[in-house]
Amino acid sequence: xxxxxxxxxxxxxxxxxxxxxxxxxxxxxxIVLPHIDLALLSFRARSAPRHYQxxxxxxxxxxxxxxxxxxxxxxxxxxxxxxxxxxxxxxxIAWVITKVAQGRASxxxxxVCLIPFWVSETVRTLGWLILLRQSGVLxxxxxxxxxxxxPVELLxxxxxxxxxxxxxxxxxxxxxxxxxxxxxxxxxxxxAYDLGASGPxxxxxxxVPHAAPGITAGCIVVFMLTLxxxxxxxxxxxxxxxxxxxLIYTQFIVRxxxxxxxxFGFLLLALxxxxxxLGLRVSGQRFVDVMRRS
Amino acid sequence: xxxPDLSVHSLVKRFADHSAVEDLSFSVERGSFFSILGPSGCGxxxxxRMIAGFIAPDGGDIHIGGRSMQGVAPNRRPVxxxxxxxxxxxxxxxxxxxEFGLARRGIGKADRRRRSDAMLERVxxxxxxxxRVDELSGGQRQRVAIARSLVLEPTLLLLDEPxxxxxxxxxxxxxxxxxxxxxxxxxxxxxxxxDQSEALVxxxxxxxxxxxxxxQRGTPQELYYEPATAFVAGFVGANNRIAGQLTGGDRELAExxxxxxxxVRARKSAAMRVNDxxxxxxxxxxxxxxxxxxxxxxxxxxxxxxxxSLLFDGANSAVLLTEEASHFEFRVALxxxxxxxxxxxGERVFFSFDPQRAICFAAPIPGAPQA
Numbered sequence: 001x002x003x004x005x006x007x008x009x010x011x012x013x014x015x016x017x018x019x020x021x022x023x024x025x026x027x028x029x030x031i032v033l034p035h036i037d038l039a040l041l042s043f044r045a046r047s048a049p050r051h052y053q054x055x056x057x058x059x060x061x062x063x064x065x066x067x068x069x070x071x072x073x074x075x076x077x078x079x080x081x082x083x084x085x086x087x088x089x090x091x092x093i094a095w096v097i098t099k100v101a102q103g104r105a106s107x108x109x110x111x112v113c114l115i116p117f118w119v120s121e122t123v124r125t126l127g128w129l130i131l132l133r134q135s136g137v138l139x140x141x142x143x144x145x146x147x148x149x150x151p152v153e154l155l156x157x158x159x160x161x162x163x164x165x166x167x168x169x170x171x172x173x174x175x176x177x178x179x180x181x182x183x184x185x186x187x188x189x190x191x192a193y194d195l196g197a198s199g200p201x202x203x204x205x206x207x208v209p210h211a212a213p214g215i216t217a218g219c220i221v222v223f224m225l226t227l228x229x230x231x232x233x234x235x236x237x238x239x240x241x242x243x244x245x246x247l248i249y250t251q252f253i254v255r256x257x258x259x260x261x262x263x264f265g266f267l268l269l270a271l272x273x274x275x276x277x278l279g280l281r282v283s284g285q286r287f288v289d290v291m292r293r294s
Numbered sequence: 295x296x297x298p299d300l301s302v303h304s305l306v307k308r309f310a311d312h313s314a315v316e317d318l319s320f321s322v323e324r325g326s327f328f329s330i331l332g333p334s335g336c337g338x339x340x341x342x343r344m345i346a347g348f349i350a351p352d353g354g355d356i357h358i359g360g361r362s363m364q365g366v367a368p369n370r371r372p373v374x375x376x377x378x379x380x381x382x383x384x385x386x387x388x389x390x391x392x393e394f395g396l397a398r399r400g401i402g403k404a405d406r407r408r409r410s411d412a413m414l415e416r417v418x419x420x421x422x423x424x425x426r427v428d429e430l431s432g433g434q435r436q437r438v439a440i441a442r443s444l445v446l447e448p449t450l451l452l453l454d455e456p457x458x459x460x461x462x463x464x465x466x467x468x469x470x471x472x473x474x475x476x477x478x479x480x481x482x483x484x485x486x487x488x489d490q491s492e493a494l495v496x497x498x499x500x501x502x503x504x505x506x507x508x509x510q511r512g513t514p515q516e517l518y519y520e521p522a523t524a525f526v527a528g529f530v531g532a533n534n535r536i537a538g539q540l541t542g543g544d545r546e547l548a549e550x551x552x553x554x555x556x557x558v559r560a561r562k563s564a565a566m567r568v569n570d571x572x573x574x575x576x577x578x579x580x581x582x583x584x585x586x587x588x589x590x591x592x593x594x595x596x597x598x599x600x601x602x603s604l605l606f607d608g609a610n611s612a613v614l615l616t617e618e619a620s621h622f623e624f625r626v627a628l629x630x631x632x633x634x635x636x637x638x639x640g641e642r643v644f645f646s647f648d649p650q651r652a653i654c655f656a657a658p659i660p661g662a663p664q665a
Contacts (some may be wrong), residue, residue, distance in 0.1 A: 009532075011493070131519060185379070185381065187377045187379055187381040188381050188383060190368075190375075190377070190381070191375070191377055191381035191382075191383075192383070192394070193367075193368050194346060194368050194369070194373075194374055194375045195367050195369075195374065195394050195395035195398060195442065195443070195446065195448070196369045196370075196395050196398040196399060197369060197394070197398045198398070199371060201398060205383075205394070206383060209385040210385060229584075260651070
């Protein structure tokens with residue numbers, strides 16, 4: 001009897017291990033191991049051909065070379081700005097989908113948000129190029145409307161990168177917002193209205209506090225995606241506005257300086273981690289609650 | 295006479311496929327407890343939401359405290375509502391919930407706190423201000439919802455079936471508590487419900503609503519003893535409904551015969567002619583039951599029946615009989631004496647009722663909307 005019981009427990013454990021094995025293997029082999037290796041790489045310097053010694057010189061280079069840390073700060077600031085813009089644009093969209101549109105209209109609106117994402121990001125970004133380049137659709141339109149005399153170059157500005165980043169990130173903000181707004185009982189809004197609250201007061205006191213986990217989740221996801229984005233800033237920003245991921249690429253692929261590239265990679269990781277921690281602290285959210293929403 | 299707290303003038307609301315409120319006019323006296331009773335879909339929620347301002351009427355006007363509410367938004371009306379699911383704000387403490395409306399009026403923090411504490415004390419929740427909403431029991435939440443509204447001293451408090459979500463025992467308790475609260479505050483309450491017992495127990499006046507109209511307005515006693523329409527007779531309280539054709543009688547009493555040939559007599563509610571289709575209503579407590587036919591009053595028509603099932607429910611116990619010849623099902627309340635405690639299913643008994651206490655209406659026209 002006891003033996004049978006212990007055997008069953010043993011079987012259950014084996015089952016659980018087998019089921020978890022692929023995920024654990026993936027986590028370990030593709031995330032933990034490479035990161036350990038990259039960490040080791042970033043903390044060494046080549047003293048002679050095929051000869052390395054522990055060193056902080058990769059990190060030292062980052063702080064002493066203004067170009068590097070300036071691009072780093074710019075990337076962080078633009079990502080934060082893109083996140084805020086995405087939130088401001090996504091919130092009304094999510095509100096309309098959950099609270100204004102009814103039934104089929106609501107599903108249809110969500111599909112409209114989703115469908116562009118069926119196309120690969122590369123193709124969508126190339127679409128922006130067609131629209132915005134000097135000989136493109138939008139500059140030609142501006143000329144024909146008499147707003148500008150000559151076709152203007154709309155690519156390779158910070159604003160262009162922001163537009164592209166917001167567009168790419170929109171869905172990742174809309175989805176958690178829909179989740180948190182859907183669970184908001186309409187009668188709470190009516191009750192607040194009934195008790196004398198104005199529209200802005202309802203938003204501040206009822207809607208935002210309720211949607212806070214969704215807002216935080218969306219912001220974290222969008223910020224991380226934006227910070228780590230390579231394609232959009234490269235194609236839309238060109239050489240005028242470098243993104244930090246481009247520096248990493250250059251170090252690894254062009255310069256073949258893996259040590260410097262690894263150090264940059266870890267700096268980016270430190271940045272995103274600390275920004276997420278800061279965001280959670282500022283919004284007073286718990287990580288567990290937020291992750292449940294995203 | 296003072297101006298009524300609520301008066302409604304020819305109010306109309308139509309939706310795409312039906313009219314929810316059909317040319318309704320009524321007024322509610324200051325300080326009274328007014329209930330609107332009706333089945334679901336009768337338009338009572340639409341009516342309440344129009345009074346609160348969430349729905350704009352298609353026609354007519356609503357005056358609250360003597361002032362027209364045309365174009366006045368819900369947050370500017372001297373009306374507050376207790377929602378069906380209460381709609382307490384889960385992101386706030388009990389105290390913050392009660393202070394919410396005061397804060398929106400720009401009242402200072404200290405004053406707000408003082409008023410909210412005083413209100414919580416009046417509803418028996420002193421010291422609960424710092425509790426979270428989900429720490430409260432169903433009955434306590436109910437009281438917070440009422441306190442949150444009453445602290446604003448509204449002219450009118452609207453209640454949208456607030457007891458519906460509670461279990462039976464608590465509902466019975468909250469009925470008494472609501473009535474006492476209303477008496478203590480003296481605020482005019484407008485209460486909507488589909489539960490006739492809630493309406494009868496709580497209200498000074500009840501309006502029975504059906505298909506966007508009031509079938510009857512009156513005190514609970516009037517509705518129960520003097521129903522104006524067949525719908526009211528069938529909806530308020532338990533009633534035996536006997537449908538048939540008028541086959542005789544005099545100016546006062548109607549004699550009707552059911553399709554299976556059972557003959558009963560009931561007081562006419564209006565003038566009727568022989569062969570009219572009619573419906574008689576007999577309350578279970580109006581009929582008497584005896585094992586010995588001779589003990590029933592000689593002046594009443596005596597009917598024989600068999601016990602079909604026993605419906606024991608303490609003081610509300612009844613027995614379901616089938617009339618011997620027509621097999622018509624008839625419910626009779628059992629007397630409190632315990633005299634029929636040993637009644638068996640299938641037993642032959644006799645029953646009768648005073649035709650003056652039974653009431654006969656013209657049958658609703660076939661095809662006309664029925665509840």
